[in-house]
Amino acid sequence: MTLPGFSALLNAWWFLLLIPLIIFYFLKLRRPRVDMPSLALWRQVISDQRVNSPFQKFKRNLLLLLQILLLCCLVIGAMQPYLSSGAQRAKYLPVLIDTSASMAALDVAGGKSRLDEAKEKIGKLIDDLLPDQRLCLIAVNSTARKLTDFTDNKRMLREALSQLEVSHVPSRLEDGFRLAQALSRAFPIESVMLLSDGNVPADVEFELPFKLNYQRLSYGGPNVGIVDFNARRSKSGWDVFARIEGTKQPEGEKGPPTAKTLCEYQLFQNGQSIKQESVSIDNGQAERLVFKISTDIAVSLELRVKPDSFDSLEADNVAFLNLPKPRPLAVYCPENMESFRNALATIPDLNLYPSGDPTPAAVDLKFADGPISTGPPARVSFNVGYVPEAIASLLEVEPGLAEIVDWQRTAPLLQHVQLLDVQIGDQPKLTKGATERDFELAGYEILAQSRTGPLILEKPSEAGTEFQFVFHPDRSSLVYRVGFPILIQNATQVALQRAALSEAKGSPTGSLPTQKLLANTDYTVTGPHGFSQSAKSDDNGFLSGIEAPFVGLYEVSGGAEPIQVGVSLMASRESSLVSVEKLQFPEVAVAATETTVKGDQPLWGWFASAGLAFLILEWWYFQKKPSGVPG
Amino acid sequence: MDTTKNFTTLLDNATLGRVERMRMLPMRRRTNRSRGEHLAGKGGTSTEFNDYRDYVPGDDMRNVDWNIFARLNRPYVKQYRHEEEMHVVVLVDASASMQFGDKFERAKQLAACFAVMGLMNIEKVSLFACQHAGQTPLISPPCTGRMNMKRVFSFLESIPPGGDFPIEEAVEAVLRQHRGRGIAVLLSDFLTFGALERPMNMLFSAGLEVFGVQLLSSIELNPELTGDLRFVDAENGLTLDVSSVGDLLGFYHEHLNGLQEHLSTLCRQRSGRFTCLDAATPIDTIMFDVLKRKGWVQ
Numbered sequence: 001m002t003l004p005g006f007s008a009l010l011n012a013w014w015f016l017l018l019i020p021l022i023i024f025y026f027l028k029l030r031r032p033r034v035d036m037p038s039l040a041l042w043r044q045v046i047s048d049q050r051v052n053s054p055f056q057k058f059k060r061n062l063l064l065l066l067q068i069l070l071l072c073c074l075v076i077g078a079m080q081p082y083l084s085s086g087a088q089r090a091k092y093l094p095v096l097i098d099t100s101a102s103m104a105a106l107d108v109a110g111g112k113s114r115l116d117e118a119k120e121k122i123g124k125l126i127d128d129l130l131p132d133q134r135l136c137l138i139a140v141n142s143t144a145r146k147l148t149d150f151t152d153n154k155r156m157l158r159e160a161l162s163q164l165e166v167s168h169v170p171s172r173l174e175d176g177f178r179l180a181q182a183l184s185r186a187f188p189i190e191s192v193m194l195l196s197d198g199n200v201p202a203d204v205e206f207e208l209p210f211k212l213n214y215q216r217l218s219y220g221g222p223n224v225g226i227v228d229f230n231a232r233r234s235k236s237g238w239d240v241f242a243r244i245e246g247t248k249q250p251e252g253e254k255g256p257p258t259a260k261t262l263c264e265y266q267l268f269q270n271g272q273s274i275k276q277e278s279v280s281i282d283n284g285q286a287e288r289l290v291f292k293i294s295t296d297i298a299v300s301l302e303l304r305v306k307p308d309s310f311d312s313l314e315a316d317n318v319a320f321l322n323l324p325k326p327r328p329l330a331v332y333c334p335e336n337m338e339s340f341r342n343a344l345a346t347i348p349d350l351n352l353y354p355s356g357d358p359t360p361a362a363v364d365l366k367f368a369d370g371p372i373s374t375g376p377p378a379r380v381s382f383n384v385g386y387v388p389e390a391i392a393s394l395l396e397v398e399p400g401l402a403e404i405v406d407w408q409r410t411a412p413l414l415q416h417v418q419l420l421d422v423q424i425g426d427q428p429k430l431t432k433g434a435t436e437r438d439f440e441l442a443g444y445e446i447l448a449q450s451r452t453g454p455l456i457l458e459k460p461s462e463a464g465t466e467f468q469f470v471f472h473p474d475r476s477s478l479v480y481r482v483g484f485p486i487l488i489q490n491a492t493q494v495a496l497q498r499a500a501l502s503e504a505k506g507s508p509t510g511s512l513p514t515q516k517l518l519a520n521t522d523y524t525v526t527g528p529h530g531f532s533q534s535a536k537s538d539d540n541g542f543l544s545g546i547e548a549p550f551v552g553l554y555e556v557s558g559g560a561e562p563i564q565v566g567v568s569l570m571a572s573r574e575s576s577l578v579s580v581e582k583l584q585f586p587e588v589a590v591a592a593t594e595t596t597v598k599g600d601q602p603l604w605g606w607f608a609s610a611g612l613a614f615l616i617l618e619w620w621y622f623q624k625k626p627s628g629v630p631g
Numbered sequence: 632m633d634t635t636k637n638f639t640t641l642l643d644n645a646t647l648g649r650v651e652r653m654r655m656l657p658m659r660r661r662t663n664r665s666r667g668e669h670l671a672g673k674g675g676t677s678t679e680f681n682d683y684r685d686y687v688p689g690d691d692m693r694n695v696d697w698n699i700f701a702r703l704n705r706p707y708v709k710q711y712r713h714e715e716e717m718h719v720v721v722l723v724d725a726s727a728s729m730q731f732g733d734k735f736e737r738a739k740q741l742a743a744c745f746a747v748m749g750l751m752n753i754e755k756v757s758l759f760a761c762q763h764a765g766q767t768p769l770i771s772p773p774c775t776g777r778m779n780m781k782r783v784f785s786f787l788e789s790i791p792p793g794g795d796f797p798i799e800e801a802v803e804a805v806l807r808q809h810r811g812r813g814i815a816v817l818l819s820d821f822l823t824f825g826a827l828e829r830p831m832n833m834l835f836s837a838g839l840e841v842f843g844v845q846l847l848s849s850i851e852l853n854p855e856l857t858g859d860l861r862f863v864d865a866e867n868g869l870t871l872d873v874s875s876v877g878d879l880l881g882f883y884h885e886h887l888n889g890l891q892e893h894l895s896t897l898c899r900q901r902s903g904r905f906t907c908l909d910a911a912t913p914i915d916t917i918m919f920d921v922l923k924r925k926g927w928v929q
Contacts, residue, residue: 031861031872037728037851038822039864039871041890045882046873062875063859 004603007080007131014075021071025064066618073611076604082130083601092134092150092187094180095122098196099164100141100171101509101574105197105220105256105312114197114217115166121195121215126157130602136183137161140176140194141549142169142510150187165529167549168315168509170571171200173583181209198579198592208585216579216592222259223247224281224307225316225575229506229568231301231323237294238323238504240267242303247312247577248284256577258284261307267291268302281307284576298325302566315551316575320566321506329496330363332375337384339479340367343488350492365495369472379464380495385426385472390442394434395453397470400427404455407448412497413458413467413490414447417483425475428453444468462514463540464498467491507567512546518559528552639784641743646915650744653918653928654752655719657814657840659902683707718757718773718813719749720839722805723787725760725769726794727865728820732848734910737917738818739787741844744918745816746783748928750776757809758786761801762794768804773811795866797823802830812838821845821894831897841903842927843894846910851887854880 006012036042103114122137129135134150137160147160173194180192191211198216228243246259260282267275279287293299301321311317332353333341344352353359359376366378369385387395402424407414430453439446439454447467448456459466473479478487496502507513517523519541525533528550537543548554548567556563569575583590637643642650686695686706694708721742729735742758749756756779758771771786796804798819805815815834821827821843834841857877863870873879891907898905906925908917922928 031859033861033863033870034856035865036862037731037734037820037848037865039862039869040822040824041851041883041886042862042871042873043824044886045879046871048882048886 004081004083007082009079011075011078011080014078015072017071017075018068021067022064025061025067063618063621066614066621070611070614070618073607073614077607077611078604080131081603081607083603091132092136092183092189094136094138094150094183094189094192095125096138096140096144096173096176096180096192096194096196097122097147097164098141098171098173098194098200099139099166100199101166101168101315101569101571102171102197102199102220102313102577104166104168104315105223105577106310107218107221107312109221109310111221113166114220115164117217118195119161119164121217122161123158125193126154126161128601129154129157134187137164138176138179139164140171140173140196141167142172142175144175144179146179150183166315168551168569169549170508170510170569170574171196173200173204174206177204177206177208184210197577198581199574199577200580200583201573202580202582203584206585208588208590212583212590214583214590214592216581219254219256219579220577221310221312222257222261223312223316223575223577224259224261224263224305225313226303226305226319226568227286227316227570227572227575229301229303229319229321229570231293231321231504233326233502234292237292237296237326240291240293240301240321240323242289242291242319243286244279244281244289244305245286245572245575246281246284247575250578255579256312259307259311261309261311263287263305263307265289265303265305268304269293269299271302293323295323296326299323300564300566313575313577316569316571318551319506319568319570320553321504322565323504324500327501329365329492329499329501330360331365331367331492331495332359332363332378333367334369334374337367337369337474339474339484340382340488343485344492346485347489347492364499364501365492378495379498380491381464381466382469382491383466384469385475387470388468390459391439391444391457394431394438394442395470396429396431397426398429399425401425402427402450402452402455402471404448405451407456411447411458412494413487414456415486415490417487417490418481419448419478419483422481423477424450424455424471426471428455428470462542462544465494506570507548507565508570509548509551509567511544512548512554512556512565512567514542514544515556515563515565517541517543517556517563521559523556523558525554525556527554638781639743640788641740641784642747642914646744646918647747650747650918651751653748655745655748655814655842656926656929657717658904659840681710684710717754718809718811718839719745719754720805720809720811720813720815721745721749721756721758722768722801722815722817722819723758723760723790724796724798724801724817724819725762725790725792726796727792728822729846730792730865731850732910734820734846734848735792737846737908737910737912737914738844739790740914741818741846741917742816743784743787744914745842746787747780750774750780750783754813755811756783757811758783759801759805759809760786760790761796761798761804762791764794764796764800766796768796768801768808770808797825799823799825799827799830802834806830806833806837809837813840814842815839816842816844818844818846820847820851821890822851827894827897831901831903835901835903841898841901841905843898843903843905845891845894845905845907847907848910852909854883856880 097118099115105114129152131152134152135157136150137147137157139145139147147164148156151157180189183189189210191213193213193215195215195217224244224246226242227245231238231240244263247256249255249258262278263281264278266273275291281287301323303319305317328349328351330351331344333344335354341352344350353363362376363378365380365382366375367382371386387397404419404422407419428450436446444457444459446454447458455470457468459468478484517537519537519539521537523535523537523543525535525546527548531550533546535543535546551568553564553566556565581592638647686708690708695706696709699707723738723742729738746756746758753775755773755775757773760769769790771783774782798821831841859874860876861870861872895905904927
């Protein structure tokens with residue numbers, strides 16, 4: 001049995017009021033006098049009653065007893081009693097609330113969402129908040145957002161809780177834990193509470209510095225959703241692929257029920273329905289849908305699915321895909337780089353400049369063999385034979401023989417390229433004190449390394465990708481290797497991807513894809529659920545970093561013509577509603593619990609109510625006219 | 632308007648007239664040797680035939696039934712009933728406790744009725760009124776016959792109320808002054824701290840059949856009291872603080888019933904009678920209905 005504790009024990013001094021209360025009671029006590037023929041019977045009655053009633057002493061002074069009880073209730077209430085939940089009582093408790101897309105899952109048709117259930121539990125926690133306890137509500141989805149500071153203001157907490165809504169983004173808990181860790185520097189945080197439906201990555205890359213109370217909510221209902229929507233260039237246009245998945249309950253384990261439904265899907269092209277069919281989703285199987293889109297202009301596709309039975313999550317029933325206008329890849333390669341031009345000439349569907357045609361203002365891929373740019377700007381640059389100025393202080397190239405000792409075989413540029421035993425006539429040499437870390441700080445990633453320094457580097461940026469060969473392939477045996485045309489092919493593939501000419505993927509929620517617009521222009525982005533955000537494009541005309549928390553169409557206005565961008569959930573884990581029972585941290589695992597959130601139960605309200613009851617009872621007893629009393 | 636002047640303030644003439652024709656019915660014949668109106672159990676010389684018995688030498692020859700002797704040729708003696716005198720002692724509790732309600736008034740009326748019945752049946756009627764403890768009770772000496780009726784009424788009308796004479800001591804004080812067998816009518820509320828066994832035994836030993844009449848007012852029979860009260864004893868001024876009186880009424884009624892049962896047992900065990908009357912009940916109802924049905928009078 002848990003004994004109650006007191007938050008304000010010093011208020012027990014108020015019990016001293018019992019002394020004047022009793023004194024004044026007996027000083028003020030006046031009994032009506034009643035003349036009786038004889039007290040013989042009444043004496044017997046009194047003595048008999050004393051024997052029969054052990055509380056006679058109290059009943060003799062019922063009014064005093066009520067006053068004492070009233071005072072005791074008030075004083076105990078002022079002492080702020082609470083019934084400990086058994087767990088260690090945390091004075092400062094950050095509460096992480098999962099607001100990812102899966103938290104919108106309903107349990108039954110017309111039922112409550114996981115977030116509503118979390119709100120109920122936190123509401124109970126707020127109700128039971130003790131005077132010296134502080135809560136801090138933190139919403140966690142793909143990022144973390146602090147809803148309130150540490151406060152015991154229940155109104156503020158409830159208001160913040162009521163305004164909390166689900167974001168259609170996948171879960172990522174690390175940011176929430178880091179925020180709690182940051183709070184722990186200012187407040188003594190012993191434990192953190194996490195309320196989630198369990199639809200989070202099981203592995204969390206975070207060193208837990210506090211205890212974690214992982215409260216897993218109940219499971220949602222069956223769900224069917226679009227988990228992938230992409231397209232690949234074909235000869236006639238685009239091959240569009242979509243993937244629809246349903247929830248599947250693991251055998252012998254708890255989880256969301258398996259989806260068994262007939263799913264009607266409809267594909268829209270620029271707002272016009274072009275296909276409508278049905279597909280059966282059974283036993284959690286994923287269905288792959290293939291569409292062929294023949295077009296020579298840019299189109300936007302919208303895929304909608306409509307299960308014929310209850311579907312717990314609605315956000316994943318729609319997906320958007322923008323297909324750019326099909327065109328050949330524009331490549332600029334100076335005429336003095338003959339080996340590169342020869343390799344490029346064998347690649348189909350490619351316009352190579354300079355040629356007889358005029359060179360366009362911008363190309364998709366540009367080759368250069370010197371620091372001074374001679375061609376138009378490009379999304380992907382392939383520079384050879386020099387050290388860019390940004391890393392000139394870190395690296396020098398001297399004449400000498402160098403050999404590649406290691407390279408990133410999985411890098412898109414170097415896939416299937418064998419660089420072993422390639423003889424290189426330029427020898428890189430790191431300046432004194434320079435390390436790989438310095439290259440990273442400069443924005444470069446080393447793709448290939450010699451014994452004395454990096455040979456191939458990649459500098460990804462928002463504007464594009466820059467591949468940097470510090471040696472000139474013409475002064476190496478690379479151009480004579482089979483891997484050289486593969487290398488050039490890889491470069492064109494990278495350029496195709498960056499130009500979205502080879503394939504297109506639906507944009508997931510979280511942030512809007514970067515838009516190439518007018519430079520230095522103010523734009524307003526509006527979206528579903530009343531979303532609105534203002535931003536300014538940079539010098540290159542790129543508009544990036546726009547939040548996209550909800551599934552739907554976003555309109556970017558402010559430039560010449562408004563453009564629409566659709567984002568969709570497309571997260572297999574969120575749609576599967578699968579729930580992890582245990583969070584695995586680097587050194588420790590935290591198991592989920594479904595037990596009700598039990599905070600310390602404050603009892604002052606009960607005592608205050610009892611005090612009020614005693615007050616009313618005493619008033620009634622005091623006011624009650626003794627019937628039958630003469631006069 | 633009834634302009635007829637009543638013979639006494641205690642009873643109206645109609646009631647008095649009916650009472651005069653009534654007589655008490657004692658359960659046992661407790662009579663005195665002196666001849667009177669009451670038939671004794673033993674053989675006597677009255678004119679009322681009782682039984683026959685065999686003649687034995689020495690019997691008065693005048694009592695032999697010669698007709699039977701002629702038929703049976705055996706002598707039988709006729710026996711006659713013996714009529715003796717009976718005392719009626721009426722004790723009126725005049726203490727302060729009897730002043731509540733109509734208790735004292737009703738006690739005096741009942742005393743008058745019993746006295747009238749005694750007088751009219753040629754009994755010796757004595758009246759006693761007890762007021763203050765330690766003092767001699769007020770006495771109306773034994774008398775009989777209609778001629779003493781006015782005297783009896785005057786005595787009863789002149790009894791002043793008030794005092795603290797407990798009933799048990801009052802009985803002892805009366806028995807110190809009374810001689811004679813018969814009926815003792817005790818008119819009291821019997822609310823006393825003392826024991827009643829001793830006075831009852833003394834009355835029984837004195838040859839008096841007890842007619843115990845407990846007169847209680849409404850505040851005693853059905854007290855409607857609640858709250859915290861301070862009770863003050865009317866006789867001795869003692870106080871008793873009682874809390875939550877309303878909760879104790881159940882106990883009170885239990886004790887009141889217990890007291891009545893105890894008094895009834897005391898009287899019954901000594902060949903007496905006991906009854907409890909509400910003082911608010913009219914005297915006519917008591918005399919001509921209650922007591923008649925109980926067989927006390929006829």
